[in-house]
Amino acid sequence: MSSSDSVQSLGKIVVIGGCGFLGHHIVNLIVSRHPQTSVSVLDVRTTNNRHASSTVSYYDSDITDYDAVLELFRRIRPDAVIHTASPTAFLPNEIHEKVNIGGTKNLLKAAQEVGVKAFVYTSSASVSLDPKVDVVNADETWPYVTGSRQPEYYTTTKAFAEQAVLAANRTPSTFLTAAIRPAGIFGEGDVQILPPMVTAYRRGQTKFQVGDNNNLFEFTYVENIAHAHLLALSALLTTHRMAPTVPLDSERVDGEAFFITNGQPVYFWDFARAVWHEAGDRLPIQKVWKLQVDFAFVVGAILEWAFWALGKKPNLTRQQVRYSTMPKYYNIDKAKKRLGYEATVDLKEGVRRGVQYILEREKQDSEKKAQ
Template structure:
């Protein structure tokens, strides 16, 4: 997205981005700098990566969100109008104890710090997966779908994101701090430059010449969301909360954004394996699908179960799991009509452009790493 001229930038007040050195958080920081005027601060466990140049006038603070005494002085110093809370362990990089501590207890501390320091707007990064049991197809699912209860939720990460969202929504106009307005953003399958989860394994499949395998029949539509669009959704949510805070009366139920959750996607679901092939094409692939061996979902689940058992015996992680098979074969896309209507959301980067930008970034990173090793 091209930078907005200074005279056209929209005011956003004092903003604190928690997790602002991470994948999503750093993109939120970049988008605020390019399109908004703001006193911008970042709070992260370690603020050593994805830092902006000193000329951008972003203030960085190291702090542990699971410790109120660590972050409260930062809130008191920054005095944020808006807090955007993106901090979370990655799905593949954490464990149950970490998910509970950071996602739930950390969010509890962020809420308390916001309540104690007069924050007007708290925007929380939830997950679209909190309404998925990882077995049932989601077809044009919207915010009316219930959150999966713990006994049916097969991913503990999603359970903790749901628990944290409930805390955030309960904090909206809470008697403890009635002026604090909250909102939850539920992005679906984020990808982009710096992505550590979704794109690297897909790109690796191309570079290791393993594009000839497909799990499932590729008749399952899936939402993938470019990271800058997710950042855009968060900032629109913050603006909507600030506008609501200026109202003398509470909005009607069908107009309100505070205390609400919103799905954010690219609004362009594609068949699961078509997305992978779009990535491979951007990497340079000229192959069609003639060479592809289609492994049915049922056979894949059986094979994945056997591999899980065999690898468990030797204490290793299998290259194929039943979770991967279910994920690759699942229909999972969302209706973002609520975000369009109430937040004014629309994707600012299309799916194809997002893929091309991302692959170009990864190729440049690979090139830089190669040059470092050769020195």
């Protein structure tokens, strides 16, 4: 744990997207560790994932509306901003561009206008992901992969937004920025990793795997990512207090990006089976059928075509085949050295918490329907 954990107040913090999956975990962690901090949550809708603390305020706001954002920032006068808001990857390209790029630039401009000291951006580990290149111990020196080389337009917009955030560092000199790049985020409230895996268990699909399961993959529990955001924020605020002294290049946090993982890369299907086991699956490994990658790729192509005609998305796609069989893990030494980062919750406990959250929600929904 960082020594910053003993600080009662970080000042006035605005969490953009603070009612979302990662955002509300960050809010919870701020309230827990820094109880005297004033937290303002800005989100398109603030009805979900609200914290009961009197130190947290909620504002419905659209970050693509610069005037509205500026008006709120002038009213709140925040010391720091944590920007987690982003549309899901499945929405149209124009929404990604409008929110991820345009919205981020609006936030930067408004923050600079009102004298914000620190700005932490939630980027993505995928900003350096080339689908044709295995990701083996990747670090922050790997280049951005955007445009025609990047099939996911969502990822391109996240990369451009990160570049804008880092370029804004020290403009003015009192405005400090950093970016956190989470990899494979999962946990209570996620919709992209654990729920589909639990659904696969419900459908009896745990008897299949694609490939030989020899590819290390990175999954990161959400609270660890929230922890990294607070470490970055504390470091930026500390650097601000030290001005005009500038940290050594080997120690700097401002103007820098950081990969964040659990530091526990695992074989892809081992993680899936850990999720299934927590959900109740007891299928012996000897009964698992291994689908060859080339065969699964052809099946995925056929399913994509057939489901496209029906206006639906299949359970198996060519992209899923590629991502579930490629190595994808990162080097987090930079975050360890400069942020003092270490995962606070290990992978096994993260899986337990995340799956139990889903099972409890299912139980509650079932009881409501029975009433």
